[in-house]
Amino acid sequence: MPPRPTTPAKTLPTDFLAKADETVAHYPFSARSATLPLLHLWQEQFGFISEEAIVWIAARLGQVPIHVLEVATFYPMFHREPFGKIHIKVCRTLSCELAGGRELFETMKRLTGATGDEHGPIHSPDGRYTLEFVECLASCGTAPVCMVDETLHEKLDTPEKIKACLDTHSTGGEPCPIT
Ligand code: FES
Numbered sequence: 001m002p003p004r005p006t007t008p009a010k011t012l013p014t015d016f017l018a019k020a021d022e023t024v025a026h027y028p029f030s031a032r033s034a035t036l037p038l039l040h041l042w043q044e045q046f047g048f049i050s051e052e053a054i055v056w057i058a059a060r061l062g063q064v065p066i067h068v069l070e071v072a073t074f075y076p077m078f079h080r081e082p083f084g085k086i087h088i089k090v091c092r093t094l095s096c097e098l099a100g101g102r103e104l105f106e107t108m109k110r111l112t113g114a115t116g117d118e119h120g121p122i123h124s125p126d127g128r129y130t131l132e133f134v135e136c137l138a139s140c141g142t143a144p145v146c147m148v149d150e151t152l153h154e155k156l157d158t159p160e161k162i163k164a165c166l167d168t169h170s171t172g173g174e175p176c177p178i179t
Pocket of ligand 1: 091092093094095096097135136137138139140141145
């Protein structure tokens, strides 16, 4: 098993280090196979895959950082920047596009205040929401749809339905502040 890197692991929480050790122990014949589990572990603990994550995981597994980076950038579920507390994924594939997916996205932008380059995730200034386009969410018959965290919301074809959808996910039970 490759040795633990000495830096920057000194600053990492001991519970994280223990979980990382346990994860790597499941792959005695190929430490590199622990790349995905360690990326998940890191994101669960710290919210996104930073440069520090890439360097630390590579060192922990005895790999070069590019091997970790190529995995982290291949899978869209890994975040390369801090995300808001609520993650909204709006489908932009054909059925949703024709049924109002763009309007759904624009309404979500207005309600959350998220801004930025729509080729990637965009964030609200209060850190509450992250909004992004994704490909088909496998619910084409009920377009337009979005996922808010782990929940699928269907037929979001009016501003009222979109607002109600956001309200069900607001932190602390408060409604979305913008009407
Ligand atoms: S096209 Fe949107 S769910 Fe399939």
